[in-house]
Amino acid sequence: MILEPQIECMDQQKLIESIVRPKLSSLLLRAYQHFPFYKKRMDEAGIDPCSDPLDVLKRMPYLTKKEYCHLERDALLHANRRLYYVEVTSGTTGKPKRRFQSRNDELNELKLASRVMAGFGLSRDDVVVFIDVGDPGIYLWFSKACEAVGVKDTIYYGIQSDFGESLKGLIKLDPTVIFTVPSLLARSYDAILHMYQEAGETNLQKIVYFGEKLDEGFRKRIQYELNVEIFSHYGGTEVSTLGGECPAHNGIHIYTDVNLPMLIQPENISNTVQQGEVTWTTMQIDIQPVIKYRLGDMVQIDSSKCKCGRTSPRIKVLGRTDDGFSLYGEKFYYSTFLNTIYSETNETGFLQIILSNQKAQELMTVILPEKMKSKHIDIKDALYHMNELEFYLEEGFLDLKIEFVDNSYFTGRKIASIVDRRKY
Numbered sequence: 256m257i258l259e260p261q262i263e264c265m266d267q268q269k270l271i272e273s274i275v276r277p278k279l280s281s282l283l284l285r286a287y288q289h290f291p292f293y294k295k296r297m298d299e300a301g302i303d304p305c306s307d308p309l310d311v312l313k314r315m316p317y318l319t320k321k322e323y324c325h326l327e328r329d330a331l332l333h334a335n336r337r338l339y340y341v342e343v344t345s346g347t348t349g350k351p352k353r354r355f356q357s358r359n360d361e362l363n364e365l366k367l368a369s370r371v372m373a374g375f376g377l378s379r380d381d382v383v384v385f386i387d388v389g390d391p392g393i394y395l396w397f398s399k400a401c402e403a404v405g406v407k408d409t410i411y412y413g414i415q416s417d418f419g420e421s422l423k424g425l426i427k428l429d430p431t432v433i434f435t436v437p438s439l440l441a442r443s444y445d446a447i448l449h450m451y452q453e454a455g456e457t458n459l460q461k462i463v464y465f466g467e468k469l470d471e472g473f474r475k476r477i478q479y480e481l482n483v484e485i486f487s488h489y490g491g492t493e494v495s496t497l498g499g500e501c502p503a504h505n506g507i508h509i510y511t512d513v514n515l516p517m518l519i520q521p522e523n524i525s526n527t528v529q530q531g532e533v534t535w536t537t538m539q540i541d542i543q544p545v546i547k548y549r550l551g552d553m554v555q556i557d558s559s560k561c562k563c564g565r566t567s568p569r570i571k572v573l574g575r576t577d578d579g580f581s582l583y584g585e586k587f588y589y590s591t592f593l594n595t596i597y598s599e600t601n602e603t604g605f606l607q608i609i610l611s612n613q614k615a616q617e618l619m620t621v622i623l624p625e626k627m628k629s630k631h632i633d634i635k636d637a638l639y640h641m642n643e644l645e646f647y648l649e650e651g652f653l654d655l656k657i658e659f660v661d662n663s664y665f666t667g668r669k670i671a672s673i674v675d676r677r678k679y
């Protein structure tokens with residue numbers, strides 16, 4: 256279902272003139288007036304925020320993950336009494352990242368999220384079950400968006416690593432939609448498939464995933480074996496929901512009347528497809544808007560018209576730009592590991608992280624130079640207590656191995672900081 260056809264099916268050129276220009280202009284003025292951080296940037300670049308907004312946007316510098324924290328103070332002051340919610344996440348350097356929101360921001364973001372949910376074809380007859388192992392926070396957001404399109408039942412189903420036992424109640428709940436992250440789906444898939452094969456007739460129709468890439472082969476397998484349609488939700492903490500897949504399943508629709516993508520050094524793939532690192536400008540966010548924010552994704556943007564009738568561009572996420580990885584939807588960064596392992600020493604930090612699969616578990620192998628061997632126990636202990644790692648290890652979702660190699664392993668050639676051999 257298309258929730259706002261007059262916008263979602265509008266000619267893109269017309270949309271830019273009638274909606275994007277005024278919204279962008281208002282954002283740039285707001286940013287200049289209320290955010291000393293943005294004002295300084297514009298002044299330094301000799302940018303007049305009142306001139307053509309698309310031209311201003313082109314000339315604005317990119318906003319990096321590191322710079323994002325400089326927005327916090329301005330945003331908090333700007334929010335003042337309108338402050339409604341603070342979202343805190345672990346940042347790239349281990350320093351928490353905060354996003355401040357007003358009630359109005361939340362309502363605007365919710366509006367877009369419900370357009371995305373409508374794109375998945377969710378309606379009042381659906382029973383949506385969110386399956387996860389940790390913090391249900393993000394699912395509160397998804398459930399609000401589901402409810403906004405009329406879904407009557409949304410259930411958070413917290414599970415443990417004994418999937419066969421933990422997921423026992425799933426068939427009884429008989430969801431029409433399962434909403435989860437790809438790595439968890441992969442680990443628990445055998446148990447889920449077994450249950451559904453035993454159960455025979457159920458109402459399961461769709462699987463929605465987010466937070467990570469889903470391997471194409473695994474996707475086809477699920478589609479065939481569980482006889483479901485699969486949809487992807489796309490977004491990020493700093494930008495909220497950005498888009499989702501439609502029933503044509505040819506990329507993720509993004510909504511340019513709300514969030515503007517801009518590629519860094521785009522490469523032309525065809526007449527309608529461009530590829531590069533994507534930046535986002537959130538025009539509807541008032542308290543902590545981002546302008547040309549580098550979310551960390553390499554994408555392809557297709558501007559051709561989609562079979563579903565929407566004119567909004569579609570993206571395909573090709574990979575991440577930062578040195579990071581995801582475990583069960585939770586983001587981890589190389590730098591956090593480096594800081595944890597080498598926090599007590601003045602050593603140059605050599606480290607490689609290898610991720611692989613072990614049956615129903617993930618295996619993380621941390622490779623360190625021989626000279627660190629004397630600190631083996633301290634390192635293991637420090638890693639064990641890192642962020643969410645303790646939880647995953649304690650609950651049996653993850654196995655951790657530390658291997659020491661000859662020092663020359665790191666100095667001889669340029670080695671990849673993270674090697675991800677996991678297959679979903």
Ligand SMILES: [Zn+2]
Pocket residue numbers: 501502503504508561562563564565
């Ligand atoms: Zn479409």
